[in-house]
Amino acid sequence: MTTPDVTRDDVDEVAAAIEAIRSEVRRRSGYLSASEVPPLGTGSPITEAADLARISAHLPVTWETPIVGRWIALAKRAMRLCLRWYINPIVEQQNAFNDAVVRALSTLDARQQELLRRLEAREGEEPRER
Known part of the structure; x- marks a missing residue:
């Protein structure tokens, strides 16, 4: 080729x-x-992660045609009710994980800011002799 x-x-x-x-x-x-x-992601990355952390188990059910669409929407709703026991625990686990990640990122960011403040404060001091 x-x-x-x-x-x-x-x-x-x-x-x-x-x-x-x-x-x-x-x-x-x-x-x-x-x-x-405006540039993408004008907020902080942690804010963006927090905004995207929660997910929904289902998208909204809509119909395009008046008669057939309503029957399809009704079938989708019935299917969701039947599968709720299977889907919702997975979504809850994913949301719990996402929340834990956002908390960890927030903690790491706060720790990094504290270390940066300490470093800037040390740069203003005179060097110590050992």
Whole structure:
């Protein structure tokens, strides 16, 4: 199997296409330039982890068509009731684990901040002789 020869022009075309897509997404989102777009994850990583820690056992049941969709939604709800004994304990275990991880991350972050404060306080002191 041979690999196709990629030229600099091909790379430039792909880069231009990607930039055109990005600028169109920015335009449709209401931003005029890339500098106006807020960065992803503007909060602290621990806050983001806490926001994502809780999961739900089920997605909401919806229907698209008036008659058939209602029967499908009813069947899904009945299936959920039948499987609740199996699914809910797994979800509860996952949520407990996620909560423990967020607590551990918060504790580690607090400890790291305390060590950083101690280190900055020591840098201001004169070196000790041993």
